[in-house]
Amino acid sequence: MFSNLLIYFVVIPLLMLAGFAICKNVRQVRAVAVVGSILLMGLSAWVLCDYLTERAAGATAEMLMRADYTWFAPLNIKLSVGVDGISIAMLILSSIIVFAGSFASWKIDDARHFFMWLILLSTGVYGFFISIDLFTMFMFYEVALIPMYLLIGVWGTGRKEYSAMKLTLMLMGGSAFLMLSLIGIYFHSAPEGQPLTWNILEIARNVEETQCISKGWQYFLFPMCFVGFGVLGAMFPFHTWSPDGHACAPTAVSMLHAGVLMKLGGYGCFRVAMYLMPQAANDLAWIFLILTGISVVYGAFSACVQTDLKYINAYSSVSHCGMVLFAILMINTTALTGAIMQMLSHGLMTALFFALIGMIYGRTHTRDIRLMGGLMKILPFLGVGYVIAGMASLGLPGLSGFVAEMTIFVGSFEHTDMFHRVFTIVACCSIVITAVYILRTVGKLLFGPVFDPHHAELTDASWWERLSTITLIVSVAAIGCFPNFFESLIRFTFSPEIFRAIGLN
Amino acid sequence: MELTILWYLIPSLLMFCCGVYGFITRKNMIAMLISLELMLNAVDINFVVFNRFLFPGELEGMFFTLFAIALAAAETALAIAIIINVFRISEKIDVDDVTKMKY
């Protein structure tokens, strides 16, 4: 059972939960959180090394480090784990953000329970990324969603009950669709007479070889599945939980939610919807392309006139996550690679944003940019961090946003028809609008004369805030400066089957 | 003249209808309980009658009635305990007065 490395992604958080339960004071809680998140980071690095070694040694299986643990035989439900480059990228992302998030919530009230829920949430996230069994995946998905309600409802600010309720209900609505489609997939997961399976790899193989999910069923299941995951990926018009939810959530929760949880949506769209129903994906992509294309521009335009820092960032997330889904729907290696890069990049930079916003809010007690100004002079560290995050967001080369967006654009442009071209250009336009709202925010918040004289006495970041920020900045810069490492890690993953199945190459 | 099954079922049906009428109309909870007993009793008669007429060699209906009587006893005891408790709190045992548990 414990010989497989991946299982520790679930075991460590569970041990941490037990640790929190026996902690006596805040210091011990912090110690457990920090040790645990460092362990997880180490584990993801180890898994990465292992994976690369195995690949270098010539392993050609789609997923490596495979293991199956049956836990409900009559329905063939297993805890099947396995990773490819994409999951590893996501695991690394999650562990970095959990690490940074632990430091960002250093001073939270009732730390023990807060961390318990936070780590439970991250258990769900890790579990989701390592499992390749649809049922287990869905279970971890729900595990990741539910704690959000309590985290926002209890530790949030502002209209927290309303936002927590809205967020949870909308995501639950999405997962209702999702569950329907997953069950639908399960019942068509194998040709007549063979045992049904939840295993993604087996289903994909069956779909390719025997067309066991007929075209009609694909047309029915694909939109449900895509919308189900798309809600979490903040796809227009199911994105409105995002601004309210983020605005009320505590810092670490925003970080984790925008940084990792929203990636579950994109990852799921790719891993389940596209992967298992390629024909429908190819035929129906245009509908979702329109929606995601709208998301991209619409989120950016909305962000231009917001006055709450978190709303700005939430809408910018709508735009950036829209880009992820947009690229996924382009269905070619380059764009898909770009989509995964964008997930990584957006996860890190938006976590950075939310961390900084939380830190600024903790000092000024307002998030309204009209009530702040000239903070750069008072809080230089946070200010510089914010500018760097902004630059990453608007796609400055050398930071992560640029490589992801460029890969997406180049990939999207491979489609020669007018429809894709137009939407690619529309998506390109977002880089200008992004610049507008980022610079507007930075200009109002950080530059100019000090708006509120009370702010002059604020103190700059403490060591744990610096650690959290620097971790994220370094990660953002690492992706931006050495993209080829990540690109090749991800690209190797795209098996040609999915493209062959839909007649592309 | 012959006593067919119908002759036995009609009184039971009438008894049941009386129970229904009483249950719907009476306000006093004990009176409602009495109506309930009537209905139960009517059902018991049915079991016995069907057993006797259709399956004379078996005893399922009879045993069922036996158990039903035991259940009725249990149910009545509990219901009366509740009613007495309600009476203690509100000095009344009208069903309309017990509204705390609605919604």
Add this chain to the structure above:
Amino acid sequence: MEPVIPIIILALPLAMFLVLGLCGHKMAHRTAGILGTLGMGVTMVLAYITAFTYFFSGAPEFINAEGVRLQYVVFNPEWLSFYKDLAIKIGFLLDPISALLLVVITTISFMVHLYSNGYMRDHHGVWETGFQRFYAFLSLFSFSMLGLVVATNIFQMYIFWELVGASSYLLIGFYYTKPSAVSASKKAFIVTRFADLGFLIGILILSFYTGTFEFTDFTSVNVGKDTFAIDMSAPTAILAKFTSSPAPMFLGGSVLTWALVLIFMGGMGKSAMMPLHIWLPDAMEGPTPVSALIHAATMVVAGVYLVARLFPLYLMEETALNIITVVGALTAFYAAMVACTQVDIKRVLAFSTISQIAFMMVSLGVARPEFHHGLGYMAGMFHLFTHAMFKALLFLCAGALIHAIGSNDYTAMHGLRKYMPITHISFLIGCLAIAGIIPFAGFFSKDEILTAVFGHSIFWYIWMSAVAGLTAFYMFRLYYLIFWWKEHKIPEGHHAPHDQPWTMTLPLVILAIVSCVAGFVPFGNLVTWNGHPMFESVNFFTNLTALDWSVAAISLSVAVIAILIATVMYKKENPLPDKMKNALPRLWDWCYHRFYWDELYMFITHKIIFGCICKPIAWFDRHIIDGTMDGFAWVTQRLSFAIRGLQSGNIQFYVWVYLFGVVLLGAITAICLL
């Protein structure tokens, strides 16, 4: 050639940026200044070595047996691969224009680094806050600009293009507590970003059809290991790829034209061509050395450089070249008109920069291989070189004046020639150079441009000559208004203005000397569009002897006349300027308000984009989309409130309903089944 020196050229400024940016605030100001300057000095020396090796070593990878200069890829590792062979590489391309730009950038950058040591402190020697940050940003800019000019592929260029934009943003907004500086930096970034959108789409189109980003694939053929010669067969092959594609036309133009025009749009943004020029005057909010470095000499010519880099490809599409010509010519005239009326000396210089860059654009636009081996190309690059020198000189002079006076406004200056002789002489040299007076640098390059334009079309020749006249006029107007007229009374207790410390005057003197002699550089043998030398043999006076005197005489006389008019009007305080202003009030007004471009943009951005797009969308989102979502919740809640009355708690009612249901079912069963 060993890649060590090129690597250091790129790495040193980057290292400086990182060191100064991360540890700068712990350093003493002087240390940071010296470190930055030294770093740039070393980079400059290395760049000189590289350029000298390229031009004069005669090594076979740089020049072939026929004397044709080749393109040489020093190194080109992959940075980000997309698919198949398409990858972004970060490399180092040596060819005439990149070697030329290496020299220009490092020289001006070094001068500015040196000069800033004096400029960024006040008269009492107190350092400007954020001095180290300033040097860090200067280093970042130098790194980005060097990366841009040595780009081996168009995507590398785009990467560094964005980076120079960002460093320009940071430097314009250096005084970040000043709202005008903040908004100017924002404007600069967004306007250029908008232009870059065009550039990006152009790149996407180009790379999609050709399957490559490499400049060497666009414009040249491989003649040896890592060496390439500019050859028309390469762009012709590209053109063939476009014309043989399934959809060679788009909205009445060929796709290649669209790609090239879109790429040129990026150049228009950076080089402040007409509809996208509005950021450059505002960018003068940055510290003056920054204006000299970025907004006069280097970054703003990136657009020209881009067109020059792809010039053989542009030759394939006359339409694109004509568009460049027209845009350039209109911008040149417009900027010159506006420059005649401005009060802020840096604004005058900014508009003059726009006008001069437009000269280079026109020059590229009219260049054709048929005419004097593409004289326009050479002239444009020549002008880029000389303009960088004398415009940096002018800006640095302006910086010295501003530093001494404490105002940007010429009305606060007047009669400074007695107090600041070195600055006066340097400024005069700069003015003479830009006005095109023989033998200063600007004369030669501008004369070559006019010759090229003359060879293309008489109309544009007359037009550009008029612009040249205007140039001479407004520069001397500025000169007289600053240095002549009656000086202001010096208030009690204040020192008279005086020349600045050596760190500031030394760059002035050096640049002044360069502006005097740069015109004699035999450019025709160094930089031509296809690497072929123009002259058989060269000596110091080649440029002079090769002059087309008919054109030169006309432009000289135009310049002299313009200077004379300026002298009459502005040498002493007199009513002539006011008379002229009153004679053409409308024209003066439009020029003074820069033809209301800024107001137009304000209208578009604030009223249309913010007011009619962003706000409605935000409203729509909060009220319609979110309203719908909330509406679901509301309906559910209302509905449950509405039906909760059924859950009355009245057990008798429940029984009745239940009974009714049973009876109904029973009746249905009885009627239908029995």
Add this chain to the structure above:
Amino acid sequence: MESVGSIIVYVVIALAIVICSVLAVTTRKILRAATYLLFALFATAALYFQLDYEFLGAVQIAVYAGGIVVLFVFSILLTSHPGDNSAKLASRKRVLGLTGALLLLIVAGYSLISRCEMITALPQGENPPMKFIGETLMGTGHGQYLLPFEAISVLLLACIIGGVVVARKNNN
């Protein structure tokens, strides 16, 4: 063909059942209602005797008539004052109750009459011996009821405890 005696007995029992039931739900004195219920239960027991289920009839009398009705009487005495009449019924309620009961009567009666004619005679059967009943209750084989028997006994126990808990006087 039945003997006249049994018909007369039947008529008496049936009339007692119906009349007592009607009176039990219509009388306004609650104690009388309990009494009528008692008579109805006795009549039912008589019916069981007539159908040869003597054990069942005995249980009916012992548990129902003897146990439950006594419970009723006690609780009535505990919760109401002698001489109290319950309030007159609201006509709306009476109409509701009447419609319900009548509808049920019509539908069920129609089904009964239209279906049950074919089963005519009372088949010959004898009184089940006590030993058999005891074995059936205690056995675990097919058609034997030890498990339900035990379940009922546990349930009764639970009811006793529950009754005590619920009805216990709350001292605080």
